[in-house]
Amino acid sequence: MPRSREEARFRHPRHERRGEPRLPAVAATLVAIALYLFLPQQLLIAPRYVLPALEFVLLVPLIAINPRRLTRQTRAFRVLSLTLVALIGASNLFALGILVHELVSAGVKDGRELLVASLQIWLTNIIVFGLAYWELDRGGPVSRTQVPRESLPLADFRFSQDENAGAVQEVSDGSSKTADWVPTLMDYLYVSVTNSTAFSPTDTMPLSARAKFLMSVESVTALLTSLLVIARAVSILH
Template sequence: MKGTHSSKIARHSRLKNLNSRWPTWLALIIIALLYEALPKIFYWGPRGLLLGLVSILLIPLIITLWNNNNRINHYLILAVNILITLYTVISVSRLILATIHGQIGPNHLLLSSVILWTTNILVFALWYWSLDAGGPVQRELKESAGSTAFLFPQIQLSLTQTIGISKSLKSWTPNFVDYLFLAFNTTTAFSPTDTPVLTRWAKCMTMLQALISLTIILMLAARAVNILNSGSSYFVS
């Protein structure tokens, strides 16, 4: 009876882990599919390489999570994050070069900018989710509560209000959607809005994310100005 009860608890824990992680796996697949939609000039390696690598890495990610190999799972998450970040940086760099040298038309520029802008949100949401307070496992176990990088409003309320606060708010921990919202705000407003950034690494990452977003917008604006002025004659040069 005791063994059956413990196995049920273990199974429930595994299913809970899978339920909390599937949004991150979906984000990885979306990033890879978005990369497939980019024009050929942005590709690094053969078509389908990133999608294949992400699909292959998802298998050990799921297996290690199911077997509670948290340390290996964390390293695999970081490896996938580095891979998709590398692809994003290369693609944005090629967007800049293609725009400067006039190698991309306005339609493809708009499509590529939207794809890279969306990818920027997903990539940094994955980074924030995987690094904040030691990662998702430590956050669930409350082992790194003092090392949180982002002070979400729910955490602020639980720290400042001690009377009349619900148990759910006291035990609240951020999930991937919260980090996705944070990344979306950083990309659109160039700031994390209602979530203060506490640690230096998080400040550097939010600055980098805002810089990438600003670069994409500037490339679009520069191309738009160039198109508008292409047929103009200047009185002053």
């Protein structure tokens, strides 16, 4: 038996690690597709089933490449996964644009339905940006577990685990340096949730320009949605 964590890491090289489970990302993607599918018709960019069907078609080969765990990556895999996230994000931002127009229209009559739709768009916003952070940071989910740490691209985010090596024993044992910790989808969804509720980074800091840009877009859209919903709810209640 190895006598230390360092010895355990030496005996089990990083490239032999099990990849991240496929199921959470599939579930998050399907939830985002379903939220879009049930939006009011006036917020849709195309006939109701066109975009969800296209997104599902893009999802199928991604599952086929890595059906259980994310351990294989090709250029086609990266293009498909990023295209899927971009498509979900673009359609949601388009729906938000129409929602803003509808909520500020003086003659709109289905205010309550649009308030529900704004919640759907806000939840989709959290999911899609969480997926975007997950797909981009350090080369994506496959690279984070299968590529040696010294060969990874520069990080887009700095997690608290990346700085915990000097903390007390029970904290440092789970740090990136000691345990070779890597973020998973849940960590990026947490970043997305806190950014959408606090409208700013909390314990995870963006490092790259693209991470700062994405977090800025998410914060602005979340703030805009919240302000419009509050204003519209007040007008409905009165």
